[in-house]
Amino acid sequence: MKKLFYSLLVISTLLVPACSSKKSSNPDPTEPTKTGSALDQMRDSVWLYEKEDYLWHAAIPSYAAFDPRGSKYTAGDAFTTLKNESDRLSQYAINPATNPPEPYEYYAPSPGHAKYSFIDNGTVAAELNGTKGDFGFDFDWDTVTDLRIISVYPGSPADLAGIKRGYKILTINGSPNITYDVFPNGDQTSNDFNAVINAILNSNTISMTLQKGDGTTLTVTNMAVANYTVNPVITYKTFNEGFGHIVGYMVFNSFTSPANAEPQLNTAFAYFTAQGVTDLVVDLRSNGGGDVSTAEYLDNLIVPAAKSGSLMFTYNWTDNIQNDADPLLNAAIGPIPTGYFKAANQVVNFGKVGTLAVNRVFFIITFRTASASELTINNLRPEMDVQYVGNTSYGKPVGFVSIPLNNGNFDYYTPEFSTLNSAGQGGYYNGFTPGASGYPGVEDADDLTKDFGDPTERLLAHILIYVQKGSYTLPASLNTPVTQSLFAKQRALTYSKISDQHKFNGMVFDKKVKKKR
Numbered sequence: 001m002k003k004l005f006y007s008l009l010v011i012s013t014l015l016v017p018a019c020s021s022k023k024s025s026n027p028d029p030t031e032p033t034k035t036g037s038a039l040d041q042m043r044d045s046v047w048l049y050e051k052e053d054y055l056w057h058a059a060i061p062s063y064a065a066f067d068p069r070g071s072k073y074t075a076g077d078a079f080t081t082l083k084n085e086s087d088r089l090s091q092y093a094i095n096p097a098t099n100p101p102e103p104y105e106y107y108a109p110s111p112g113h114a115k116y117s118f119i120d121n122g123t124v125a126a127e128l129n130g131t132k133g134d135f136g137f138d139f140d141w142d143t144v145t146d147l148r149i150i151s152v153y154p155g156s157p158a159d160l161a162g163i164k165r166g167y168k169i170l171t172i173n174g175s176p177n178i179t180y181d182v183f184p185n186g187d188q189t190s191n192d193f194n195a196v197i198n199a200i201l202n203s204n205t206i207s208m209t210l211q212k213g214d215g216t217t218l219t220v221t222n223m224a225v226a227n228y229t230v231n232p233v234i235t236y237k238t239f240n241e242g243f244g245h246i247v248g249y250m251v252f253n254s255f256t257s258p259a260n261a262e263p264q265l266n267t268a269f270a271y272f273t274a275q276g277v278t279d280l281v282v283d284l285r286s287n288g289g290g291d292v293s294t295a296e297y298l299d300n301l302i303v304p305a306a307k308s309g310s311l312m313f314t315y316n317w318t319d320n321i322q323n324d325a326d327p328l329l330n331a332a333i334g335p336i337p338t339g340y341f342k343a344a345n346q347v348v349n350f351g352k353v354g355t356l357a358v359n360r361v362f363f364i365i366t367f368r369t370a371s372a373s374e375l376t377i378n379n380l381r382p383e384m385d386v387q388y389v390g391n392t393s394y395g396k397p398v399g400f401v402s403i404p405l406n407n408g409n410f411d412y413y414t415p416e417f418s419t420l421n422s423a424g425q426g427g428y429y430n431g432f433t434p435g436a437s438g439y440p441g442v443e444d445a446d447d448l449t450k451d452f453g454d455p456t457e458r459l460l461a462h463i464l465i466y467v468q469k470g471s472y473t474l475p476a477s478l479n480t481p482v483t484q485s486l487f488a489k490q491r492a493l494t495y496s497k498i499s500d501q502h503k504f505n506g507m508v509f510d511k512k513v514k515k516k517r
Contacts, residue, residue, distance in 0.1 A: 255290025
């Protein structure tokens with residue numbers, strides 16, 4: 001299965017067998033046994049890790065009551081069976097802040113499916129290290145009949161074929177039947193939607209006819225999937241807005257590992273510094289997250305130098321992990337020093353990187369902006385003027401570790417910790433909504449018809465106008481509303497369906513633990 005990289009908070013782990021053969025701290029009288037098939041033991045392992053380490057583990061029912069080997073989760077393959085089990089486990093813990101009460105992992109576009117937890121087939125680690133094997137572009141419907149390219153990775157097959165963000169896809173493999181035929185209530189999909197998903201995400205070659213912004217067409221024939229090294233900085237540039245304002249603009253599309261991301265970030269920020277940038281725009285509209293160390297690094301590039309040494313954020317692990325009552329997790333990722341995961345030992349401070357001096361940063365966000373992206377923004381909120389432009393982000397204030405199952409054939413990701421910034425702010429389960437209380441800025445739609453960095457693209461245009469005039473109101477020449485016929489629920493459903501197969505939404509906790517408890 002190919003993956004388009006999106007992210008959460010994750011921790012690198014050793015490859016260990018399914019944990020059902022290990023004794024857990026679970027007090028229930030009915031325990032998993034060493035008997036059964038490999039799949040049976042993996043199903044036991046998912047329940048065991050959830051019962052021990054899940055952020056809301058107290059809500060998980062007993063082994064006997066949940067019955068992980070029961071037929072109600074069984075599907076035709078191991079991956080789907082484990083996914084069904086994970087989805088069900090994610091729905092027990094109820095968030096008391098919601099009205100009516102809903103699970104912490106409730107996802108409105110796809111009720112009953114986990115918003116955060118997921119089973120992976122082992123490809124996430126490669127993506128975090130910056131290696132992808134796909135066509136190199138992301139896509140979405142702008143309207144029911146308008147399918148667009150929304151991002152292209154430099155050096156990917158799509159980039160080498162000349163494909164750009166904003167191009168309209170007219171045909172796929174010779175077929176013009178690419179209409180968004182998802183039911184309005186978001187509950188069902190039909191032939192065209194599924195055909196597009198399969199052609200782009202589950203095929204090794206693809207042919208497309210695309211329309212450029214000037215009305216001319218580009219034909220791509222038998223473009224093949226290929227491995228390439230991700231450059232997460234898709235583009236960067238500056239705009240001189242007069243009156244001493246130089247705006248630096250960067251599209252950062254994934255929080256790959258520091259080894260992959262830092263050189264690219266350093267190049268962009270060195271350019272911004274040389275150009276005398278006064279206002280910074282970080283475009284995270286399609287960034288679902290990734291490595292938390294890279295999020296820290298990006299924050300340190302942005303934050304004012306006066307903040308060095310002050311608190312950036314604190315990890316808050318679930319109580320069992322903080323209290324060392326986690327023998328299964330310790331076996332998987334340890335050995336771990338006693339008390340290593342207590343909040344007092346999980347503090348991250350700012351350490352300014354580079355010499356860029358800005359006091360204001362604009363973040364472009366959408367419902368695709370998740371996890372490590374949101375962490376980056378949340379960390380800076382108390383430290384400087386943070387402005388939000390776009391629409392409500394995904395809402396993922398929690399992270400997890402990568403837990404191997406069946407000797408690493410699958411990995412299980414489920415929340416084990418949350419984070420709080422220096423002002424104690426966190427818990428943004430509903431995301432950041434630009435222009436709402438506590439999130440200064442402006443809410444508007446993502447204009448999928450324009451390329452990144454086009455000053456007439458609405459979200460960027462709002463920022464350039466604000467820098468000039470102190471108001472987000474667009475001039476009449478640019479104030480043509482974006483026509484999008486898809487409901488918000490349908491748009492989020494598309495993202496959810498793609499995520500189920502190919503996206504990684506998260507933050508990756510990658511600190512190395514070397515000392516034994």
